Amino acid sequence: MVSLHERAKDLFLAALDTPADARRAFVTEACGADTALFREVESLLKYHEETGATNIDDTTTGQPHTDGVTGLLSGVFKPGEVFAGRYRMVTLLGRGGMGDVWRADDLVLETPVALKLITSTGEAARAQIIREVRLARQITHPAVCRVFDVGEDAGVVFFSMELVNGEDLATLLRRVGRLTTERVMEIARQLCAGLAAAHAQGVLHRDLKPANILVDNHGRAIITDFGIAIEREDGPQQQLIGTPGYMAPEQLTPGATLTECTDIYALGLILYELVVGQHPFNNRLSRSAEPPLPSSRVTGVDPRLERVILQALKVDPRDRPQSAAAMVEALGDQPSGAQVVPPAERHVSLPLLAGAAALVLVLAVVAVWFFREPRGQTLSEQDTIVLADFANTTGDPVFDGALKVALAVALEQSPFLKVFPDDRMRETLRLMGRAPDTIVTRDVAREIARREQLKALLTGSIAGLGRNFVLALEAVNAETGDVMAREQVEAGSKEEVLGALQGAAARLREKLGESLASVQAFDVPLARATTSSLEALHAYSLALDNGSLNPRLEAIPHLRRALELDPQFALAMALLATVYSNTGQTALAPEYARRAYDLRDRVSERERFFIAYRYHRDATQDWSQALELSRSWTATYPREAFAFNSLGQSLLRFGQYEQALAPLRESIRLDAKFEPPYSNLAASLMALGRYDDATAVLQEASGARISSFPIRRMNYLLSFIRGDESTMARMLDGSVGVGQTNAAYGWQAHVLANRGQIAAAHEQFQLGIRMARQNGFQEVAGQLSIEDGEVHVLAGDCATGREELAAGLALTRDNYSLERSSRALLLCGQFAEAGEMLRQLRERYPSATLTTRVSIPIAEATEAL
Template identity: 40%
Template sequence: MLATGITVSHYRILQQLGGGGMGVVYQAEDLNLGRQVALKFLPSDLERDPAALERFQREARAASALNHSNICTIYEIGQADGRYFIAMELLEGQTLKQLISRQPLQLETVLDLGIQISDALEAAHSKGIIHRDIKPANIFVTTRNQAKILDFGLAKHTLKSDAVLGNITAGSAETLNENLLTSPGSTVGTVAYMSPEQARGKDLDTRTDLFSFGVVLYEMATRCVPFRGDTSAIIFEALLNRQPVPPVRLNPDIPQQLEEIICKLLEKDRELRYQGAAEVRADLKRLKRDTESGLTSAAASSGAMRAHTPPKKLWNYAVIALAVLALIGIAMTFFARRSRAVMSEKDSILVTDFVNTTADPVFDGTLKKAVAVDLEQSPYINIFPEQKVRQTLQLMGRTPDDRITSDVGREICQRDGIKAMLNGSIANLGSQYVVTLEAVNAANGDSLAREQTQAAGKEQVLNAVHEAGSSLRKRLGESLTSVQKYDKPLSEATTSSLEALKALSLADAKHQVGDELAALPLYQRATELDPNFAMAYARLGAVYNNLGQTELSEQNRQKAFELRDRASEHEKLYIMEHYYVDSNQLEKGITALELYKQTYPRDSIPYNNLAAIYNNLGQFDNALLNAKKSMELDPDSLTGYVNVCAAYLGLNRVDEAKATLDEALKRKLALPGLLNQVATVAWLQNDTARMEQALEQGQKQPGGDVMVPSFRSALA
């Protein structure tokens, strides 16, 4: 570290500003020109490293070749007393990373900064320079909201004739000595912001920066990176093979056009991506203009109208026509935005029982299950869990297996704060069937979206349900990209057999209330009717496990795993994580759960299961992080509180464990497992009276006659 006040060349050191792996930055005064500058020094331990020195010099040469208001200006490359330094523009403000972490960005800010960044990239690319490490930490936002791209430490000049350079050819690009270029196969950079081709170590062109910029734009709009994971391997897998969660899923206020821009930037095939930064800048500018004017699409060819002046009468008609078009545009904007706001990421929808007027009992319960499976493919739509429906029915004084009619459903929605209901019906139309799905506002009964399809025969009914469900998802605000990505036909996502699906539906009802002996023959019947029914085997694995029949459990889990591609994406991830975890392949189980989290970020199950695994492994910080997220997503989930408490205890934060349990008790989540934890915390705090009270309460709960004696014997 350099001492304050010393002079290096003609710069006096004033203070250290920061530092990273490739440089330490100081604020300094240029004694010749009397201005404040930033001096970046290569760390002393790296000055003897030829590769590090090469990269440091490359940054200076690359950036100094550029003169743009949105790129940090390089004043000088120097060496003094054996120390290499770069003198650059001193900036006041914060990095984009810091800005995103502190507050949600307004749309106006996202667009304004996005336009500036794309303009800077276009300038660099026009000089044949690829940055290769575009990320929020390398973008500075000044106090005047001016974006500045920093750190060209990974930059290289394009040499290949097929590189995309905007409006110039590779032959006109400046080049560096070949020895200064990172060799093919290198994956230097920040993993979460890499392009797929960079992650694979392929030759790069300017489109790699556009992908990275897409990741940055996604994060600016949602405060989340599109490809997440606890390890580089998980991030790489998502980056190479998976589509990100649609941005509107994380921020419902994002305009459709911005989502389209982001998705085009994030195309894994660079031939389908934007081909130049100028194209991105133009689209962002167009969106900014339309947003400011209240329009989402430009009016047709107003420029052509100005090319000649029509007669006055025709001009008046043209003015009226344009006014009408403008009003239609505004109305379409209003309705488009309204339809996008029909369901937000925090809203749930309750699926009610179908109205069946066909007199065929095979549809009873079966189509409700089919709709749930179909919609659960969506990362956008949150189906209210069937288990919670049964709990609410009991609180209403009804039996858990009561039919959920429209009236009963409305009361459930009011009690549980559910925004919408999905009502369905099936009716005969001659030899055909008519399937109707309608989402209604639970508060006032207004229709939010309605779809109706026909099936030529009974065998086509499940396809008709799927067709209606896919259309409904779009009407409720899910992006077309997301619908197309997670849109397996029901015959592939579950089973083509109505009878097998009915058996599964009846079995699930028994399984969810713990009646495993009644569920078992129904699940077996489902596999007999459809030997390729993956979820039926997965459920059999769980039931046999609960009944203590380990060998049969493993056989059915294995069968489900082999058939996992014959399930929806949601159920496939469920099957994979259970198979790996139950067979003690924990690393693969964690990877599957991380993919589950990324694909379905509003589902609490993967967070809960990860928390349990990390608690068992003694990784209590990771357990706490996942368990807290599970509680945030599902505040009434008992297992979330149990996992948070276990993590706190593992970290020896007993008071916080007690506070967590108190919150669970306030929510009336008093089950034996929870009360055992209450007793554990009380024992740790030498509160014998509270411990005994918890154990007495736990003894009265279902299963308490086993768990409480086990607890007492453990203390003995």
């Protein structure tokens, strides 16, 4: 049962967010016949008016107080004072029912932030703020204010968020009265997009109001203050929470179930107020009557907008638009001229240089290019861009490939932008009848973008200017050819090129629609995110020549060369760990994964996720950590196919096959050419016994022209289950050729063993072992030998089995080999030898989830038989 004090506190804080002259009406209507509640709230309001205090969490007396934290937050900070050892306070931005908001400089992120300090510091308040940050961090969208950090210092709960230069809608309405229909429709579309992003994460806001929506200096609307947000799974609300004037009818009834339609109702109220300049119900709580038509109060209201508003304000949630996307659809096409764009920036001409004719010619070309002012256009979070190859006219081959890779790393730090994958680009070139290694010029990039129905392409160039270098970036609308944004920068030396490119890319991101706070938060210098050595970056780019996210054996010498040139190149280490893992080299994969993880602070946040995942997957094999990391990764980069595949793979490792399906399907939706989610999805469906669905997934992969080793393995297993010998043979033939690890020989060997043909299985195992050793895959050879030994033990031939186990362990002693060998030896009664292996497993792999939770317990159970 919610106490009287808690109810009074909630209503008091809500009243503070209403205009002073409307507070008494709010309280009277909200309290109804509850005179005790009315007196309590009236007392709090009176005390607030006399003292300015808002901290009412003294639950021993039920009375407000102003000592301690409240005094701290009343303005004692001075410019330059550092709070919590991290935030240099600048100025007080505002004060509301929950606390103060300061402009501060984050000394860790090196960026200005809005710092919210909470005056109410009871346990309930702490939980609420932690909840706010947890929920808000799940949502990455330009129309949602990004939250960076949360903490507590000297009893003060605080959190930092994106600093938006602008004003809230409440302030804007007080200043201008009301907005035009066209402007309201612009804002409506932006807010719907932000709400859709929140709802897609299962998050409801519950307190949408003009004061919680900011409009920045570029006209971009941003939803903030998820302070009382909930997840849909939280169930019915147990008390009256929110700002009364903007509550939906169902919010006024404790115990009611809230849905996306609750936020839709509040949005309808806001849009009504923006159009008319007045609340539809004059800030009353009553919601039983239909609101007056906006067109009856003001002229020039777009009928589409009016219909959307009135539908959103229906009393029954079932009669409202059922999603934010449905509201946008009902608004119809974007009106002409209604797009919100940053004001066009004026470029300053380069100074005229006297001297050689070559320099004059370069300047003339640059001037013509630079003064052709781009039309203001932005990208949305749904858009993908194609990167053209850098045009290098310097004559220095080190820039070939290296700058394109560096630019991709700079852009992909952003949760806002998505770069069209290079392997997809090569595949598109093949479909266009061009060679996969075709140089992707501006025209070719535009053709790719139009064929793939992508909005924009990005071109880059580098040219010599005396001893200096001029870099130019240009974003182009693929359909019209119009320039959307451009940047030019000059580097004084070869060593300064990466830094100059970093700055140009950051400015271009902002011009294309990303918020300044987001750019600053996700902008690790390229020399740190990659390498300061252009030569090392060039070698790294050669490893990516085939454009694959899972590079093959051919990448190894290039990555090794990159690490020779820069031993601290963390990204090259992580990619090398990936190659070794993909090719069964189980000793080298964890070694390089650990080395990359030790250097993870040198890379961008996006690459840090990738490196940490490889570490948990290959080095520690701690799938609990991998699962937690993947959830955070998908929340931060909701358009990252690799992140969703990692989440699905982690769930798959825990046997949560049903839960793995959604993220794996999302990974495929985000990048239909990315192979791993297809094989993981097929494996999950097969584990669930859904063989027809698994077949459909593998056929989908085939339709996407994907024929990788894991896909063929899944096809082989599915064909074995169905008795399809011809497909089994075809999959095997495609997996044992030149350049393969030869692990596929074990497929046929296991099938033969399953049929009781132990001698034939042994011959097949031995053939695979010889081929693997011949090709340099010692660990694969060792694993095949151990599998051969295991088959012999299960067939009752412990003598031959132990010989094969010993031969395999001489080649590899990873946990896979030790686990299988220990079980086989236990079946042969070799308890001492098996016990030593189990001891090594516990010592060497203390965090390996499957080893500690599955394999060792099974071995112990085998010993107990």
